[in-house]
Structures are given as C-alpha cells and as structure tokens.
Amino acid sequence: MTWVPATKNVPNVKVISLTHAIAKEISGVSLPELVEFGWEQFVLSVTRTRGMQVQVEGISSEKRERYLTRYAISRAEGLDVFIDETTDVFSFVIALNALPDDERPSFAGNVGAAVSDLVMESLGFHWRANAAELKLAEVRDSDTVKSRKTPDYVYDPGSRHGFEAGQIVIVEAKGSLSQTEAQDASVDRRARSAFREQVDEFIGTQPMGLTVANGFAISFGSVPGSQKSRVAIASPQTVGVEPQPASLSAAAVGGVRRIRLSQPQPQQQERKIQQEYVKQQIQQPIQQRRGGGGGGGGEGEGRREGERAQPSGRIAFANYENLFLICGAGNAAAFLRSILAGGSEEDLGKEARFQEFLVYDGGPPILKGPNGPWRYGIYAPSVEAILRAAAANRQAPPLTVDLPIALTGFLAETPGSVVMQGDGFAYMYPPRSAHGRMWDLIKGDWV
Structure with a gap:
C-alpha cells in the first residue's frame, strides 16, 4: 500500500x-x-x-x-x-x-x-x-x-x-x-x-x-x-x-514556520557514498561481519560515515524487545526482557536460548523472525550489536550500548525498496527470498 x-x-x-x-x-x-x-x-x-x-x-x-x-x-x-x-x-x-x-x-x-x-x-x-x-x-x-x-x-x-x-x-x-x-x-x-x-x-x-x-x-x-x-x-x-526556500513566499505558507520531520535528503556526494556502502554490504556475507557491537571493528561495517551512538542499555534493550516481538523473534525478545526484569537465563527454556532468523537475500542486510510478517525486519548490524551486548550483560542492562545508526535514505538502487528508521526498524517490499540462520543468545553469535 x-x-x-x-x-x-x-x-x-x-x-x-x-x-x-x-x-x-x-x-x-x-x-x-x-x-x-x-x-x-x-x-x-x-x-x-x-x-x-x-x-x-x-x-x-x-x-x-x-x-x-x-x-x-x-x-x-x-x-x-x-x-x-x-x-x-x-x-x-x-x-x-x-x-x-x-x-x-x-x-x-x-x-x-x-x-x-x-x-x-x-x-x-x-x-x-x-x-x-x-x-x-x-x-x-x-x-x-x-x-x-x-x-x-x-x-x-x-x-x-x-x-x-x-x-x-x-x-x-x-x-x-x-x-x-x-x-x-x-x-x-x-x-x-x-x-x-x-x-x-x-x-x-x-x-x-x-x-x-x-x-x-x-x-x-x-x-x-x-x-x-x-x-x-x-x-x-x-x-x-531552517529558513524557508526562496521559492516559497510568506503568502504561500501563511507566514507559518514549516518543519520537515523526515530525514533530510542527502546531497549528491553523500548519496553516492551511501549507495556504495550498500553495495559493499550486499556483497559481504553476514557471517563475515564480526566484532563487538555488531559491526564496529571490521572494514565496511556500520555506516560508511561511521555514525554510531551509545544509548542507555535499559532503553536500548526495551527498544529492541519491542521490535523483536513485531518481527516475530520471540525468543530474542524474551531474552532481553529477562535481563530488564533482573532475571536469569535459567528462567529461559533450553530451546528459548536460540533465536532463528530469516536472512533476506539481496539489498541491505535485514533480519526477521520466522513468524513475523514479511514487511517488517531489522537492520542486521543493529540486531547483532544488541544481542552481543545482551549476551555480555545477562544480569542487568549496561549503562550504555554502542550501536550503529542505520542508513535511512537511498538504501538501494531503487528508492523505496527498503525504508529504515535510525535503530534499524525496516519496512520492506516486495518480499525477497530468504534463508534461515540460528543465533545463540547466550554465546552472542551465530551458531
């Protein structure tokens, strides 16, 4: 739609x-x-x-x-x-x-x-x-x-x-x-x-x-x-x-200040950088991306511009708990909630210690749970970063978590195929082919 x-x-x-x-x-x-x-x-x-x-x-x-x-x-x-x-x-x-x-x-x-x-x-x-x-x-x-x-x-x-x-x-x-x-x-x-x-x-x-x-x-x-x-x-x-464009007169906007809530459109050079980064991500298998924070240490990981942030662990864990539930990754959501509630991994069933993801082929690296609607996913580096942080802090959320800021514009050669917000929450269409992979929540890595 x-x-x-x-x-x-x-x-x-x-x-x-x-x-x-x-x-x-x-x-x-x-x-x-x-x-x-x-x-x-x-x-x-x-x-x-x-x-x-x-x-x-x-x-x-x-x-x-x-x-x-x-x-x-x-x-x-x-x-x-x-x-x-x-x-x-x-x-x-x-x-x-x-x-x-x-x-x-x-x-x-x-x-x-x-x-x-x-x-x-x-x-x-x-x-x-x-x-x-x-x-x-x-x-x-x-x-x-x-x-x-x-x-x-x-x-x-x-x-x-x-x-x-x-x-x-x-x-x-x-x-x-x-x-x-x-x-x-x-x-x-x-x-x-x-x-x-x-x-x-x-x-x-x-x-x-x-x-x-x-x-x-x-x-x-x-x-x-x-x-x-x-x-x-x-x-x-x-x-x-910001000032209004010269093409808009005061009469045209009724003298009211106008504010854009969408991400500013990147300039031509930034667009080229983003598209080149996406091409590298497509060519690089997800299993090759390693390092703390799901993409902070390797070549070509995170945003090409190096944009990262350090939100509080409590808010970040709650943020992705919500997204995992939306995307049908219930075990990952329950794992984060157990940490937020001060519980233990012992409270999780043996099978709940693993989370299956569908990895979409082609385009930006997007993951979703096997039971979630096809239109929603999460940027793979964001998923890897938050789950590695959770595995390293199973008793309580850390003060901060180092996370990539997802690309939000011009994510593919055809604009509109994937739209993401800064935490990696993604809307996708049309549905793409995908293959399954298993994440070990306690180990904090792919099986």
Whole structure:
C-alpha cells in the first residue's frame, strides 16, 4: 500500500517555548522546513508506538506478541482508510466523524503517537520505549513530584546532541481529530497542558539510574474534511527551524514556520557514498561481519560515515524487545526482557536460548523472525550489536550500548525498496527470498 500523493505533510507547526530551570539544552536540534513523511515511515511509527503501548509489567511477551499480530501491525492500514487521498496535507476525510464516539479518541491517539514518534525520530532520538520502563510511579511518590500522571514514552539520543551517558528525554503525545479540539488554539493548549501535567515535574529526576534531562509534549490535530492539520511542540528545549526556500513566499505558507520531520535528503556526494556502502554490504556475507557491537571493528561495517551512538542499555534493550516481538523473534525478545526484569537465563527454556532468523537475500542486510510478517525486519548490524551486548550483560542492562545508526535514505538502487528508521526498524517490499540462520543468545553469535 502507498499514498497518493507519495508523501504527506503537516504545514502548520508551532514550537511553544517554555521555561524550566533544570532542563538540559540539547545541542544541534534543528528541523528543516516541512513536516513530511511517506507511508512506510508512518507505518513503522504507528506499529512501534502501538507495540510500546502494551510494553508494561503484567502483560506477558506471549500476549504482547498476540496483540501486535492481531492489532498493532494492522492498525496503520485501518488508519489509512480515513486519510484524505486528494491532498498532500496529512489530513482526514469527513467520513471519520461517522466512527462511534468511543472509537474516535483511540483513533486520534494512535495518529498523535505516530506523528510524535516521527518528530522525535527526525531529531535523532532513535531509541525509545514505554516510559513505564523508568518506573516513574515510584518517582511520583517522592516529595518533589506531585504529578498524578506520567508521560507516554522515553527517548534516548545515544549520547548525541550534547547528552551525557544515561541522559534521556520523556515525551507525552496527544492527538485530536474533531471539529472543536483540533482547532489551532486547542492543539496548542493541549500541548501546554500535557507538558505541565505529565512532563514538567519529571525533568531532572533520576529514575532507574538514568537522568531525565528534558521533555516534550507533542500535540497533533486535524479537523476531518478540512484538509488541514497542525502540530504543536511544547518544551523548554530550543528547537530551531531552517529558513524557508526562496521559492516559497510568506503568502504561500501563511507566514507559518514549516518543519520537515523526515530525514533530510542527502546531497549528491553523500548519496553516492551511501549507495556504495550498500553495495559493499550486499556483497559481504553476514557471517563475515564480526566484532563487538555488531559491526564496529571490521572494514565496511556500520555506516560508511561511521555514525554510531551509545544509548542507555535499559532503553536500548526495551527498544529492541519491542521490535523483536513485531518481527516475530520471540525468543530474542524474551531474552532481553529477562535481563530488564533482573532475571536469569535459567528462567529461559533450553530451546528459548536460540533465536532463528530469516536472512533476506539481496539489498541491505535485514533480519526477521520466522513468524513475523514479511514487511517488517531489522537492520542486521543493529540486531547483532544488541544481542552481543545482551549476551555480555545477562544480569542487568549496561549503562550504555554502542550501536550503529542505520542508513535511512537511498538504501538501494531503487528508492523505496527498503525504508529504515535510525535503530534499524525496516519496512520492506516486495518480499525477497530468504534463508534461515540460528543465533545463540547466550554465546552472542551465530551458531
């Protein structure tokens, strides 16, 4: 499935600057001039955020995997039914109003979470999890935090943007698709309110050995049938906006600052470098890639540009637990969860100590579990890196994990065959031939 037009955009974005004395200013945060994303990016963010929704204690991995299979993975296609195909603005047809009253808020929440995730992905926060991983309810019981609500998600920039190891950002996502609550003033108000009630007091706290260095409340709204949409970002963080192209007059954009949420298109030289790197990866068998971090030590491993990051072990493990469940690699997901829960590999059955993967032939190196839908996979160097880190830290997540940042644009000679986000979560089509390989979770290497 694809969109017509091929990409959608949100042309009305407001950055609401707030004051917070202990906020960590993130360096180098600047978004280009148009909120724009394709179908594949939208699907990836919808699926992962719905998976994170049930990433909480009390729900087993088996039930989470069942939820992902039956609901989260198909949710993006359900949302697509009501997306307006006649415009390049990310907006919805008026038929959405015919949904039952109890369905519309859930629908809007799914959209708001996905748009929020695309915002954070564009800022370089590639690793994320349900904020429940931070056990903020315990922090909330302290003398300094009185908030009754906790945020939705936690994001980790991997020690980039001036962050130190173990510093993370919390995010509350809001969405509205109604005649009244999706108006500009209402969207702005919801962002301010969400920051005040679910983000503000947690900034500066230190849950689970990490430091909440900053936070965002991101609110999305669109009135069905209006062909309009809006995003408001409330934060003490300074978010720069690049100048508009000379070809766009102030009248053409209504004087509103426009922000691009997709990865900036690489320049011609960078594109050549990326394509050459992909060719090398295709020619190099996966079994030849060795070294700590799944690609940090050998020639041609990781990004050609050498882009790597060091997210906290807790957030990285939770991030890939979610992706492994989505991609049908249940044993790998359970292994990561056992470490996050402070368990032991003895809690795993003998057969659960191995994870079978399908290795896709041709194109960028992508892996998936044998039971997962063909369209989803994970960048092989990312898989190898996180599972080697897990094998080396089976009692508890390490402070940080060294991981590659996946290529996100021009991944093959034919653009669009594979679309990835920075942690390696991939959308693929058409399905390619594949062969099976077995990973030893305890040993941390291929069998």
